Amino acid sequence: MSGDETAAIDAFEQLGLTSYEAKVFIALHRLSAGTARDVADITDVPRSQVYSVAESLEDRGLLEVQQSNPIRYRPVSVEEARETLRSQFEREQERAFEYVEAVESEPEGEETQENIWTVRGRDRVDDRSVDILSQAEHRIVFGTRLPELVTPSIERTLAERAAAGVSVSVVSGRDAVREQFAAVDGVTIERPPAHRTDDQRSGRIVIADDDSILLSVRGGEDGETAIWSSGSLFASVLIQLIEASDEMAVE
Template identity: 35%
Template structure:
């Protein structure tokens, strides 16, 4: 990409990488990006603007035309013109959605059984969404008790909230431990017990925590890695789970006792 500033080159590389993520090959992405700069151009001009050999421009451009992303101008020499960006966005988005649906339909057919870990496993998760989903799933599997440590209102998602409400309505003893007083109002009128740690009864929350049926425990905290993200460890129906549950139960009862002493 001769004749470009470093900033231009970096922007084009980012665009190329993004288009590859959306399903274009490297050559296809380079040709499409080059044509955004050139508007309408021959294979030779595209090759000069990009890092695609001229012999490879033709094939990449034909593939893009088949996808509906380029117009082929039958001139001498043949030239290419990109479709509008709104059209390209729609075409690539629809294709990505189709491929996503196809991939997961195939995976659903291939899956032999429920992939949930069996009792005794110790598992780790990374990323807020997978952890949120696992918390909601574990709460939904509760049979007798649930204790969820939610430092702030932001620690709760709609799915986790719904799972807690459903569990409590089904007879599960559900407790929410938090430092956010507003959560008491949020769950007022429900069977969920909300225990708010006051200034006179402080608690340093390292992150979110969940205990289910005194044997399944999930602990989640933000890491110091860049970018900052949440990581979690959880174990179900294992000796480690029962030990961690005993510590959580003891800490919760101790907190209740201190709260009664200061109230």
């Protein structure tokens, strides 16, 4: 068996055929038509197995059977087979994901799962920050000591939410950060409490409404790592603790 044929069989298996089904289907295209003996002569599929495999392929709509003696088999055209497998794959995909969606929407009793997630890498942290900010409906607090963490997407999202009527506060001890928002309507600029000391590992903090939060630190192989939670009791309690202790600001 050539490498190309092995790869083709592997591909057919990914489409839902068994190894024997793929081998018989390929063999029949090589023969144009043939008996179980003909197929067995050019494949490693035992003749006794060819009959059941051919029956399965017929059920799939991939070959036709001639009721002769001996029985002969003819494969459907390549285009017809391609369309048949594509339709079957799409139906199975739809059925699979319909079930997943149904399971996803089912309530899990009265237990509440606290979702606390970790993201690593500056770009991913930035994407998650934008996602949390963009969903804020009432208020936002964004804090960082590093101007480079106020990316264009962060700056744009804060300005858009402010324009939409969301209360937006930017907290930083750095002039460069505060100056980025000096001319943005609706954004309140604040300094951190005087008692805060400079923390060289601090990254950024994002608070959206009263139930979404992201906290990041700089350093390590990933450059920036954050934990975040949204719509959870954990997020609500952590926000209250941070605000009560003046930790919302990043010096």
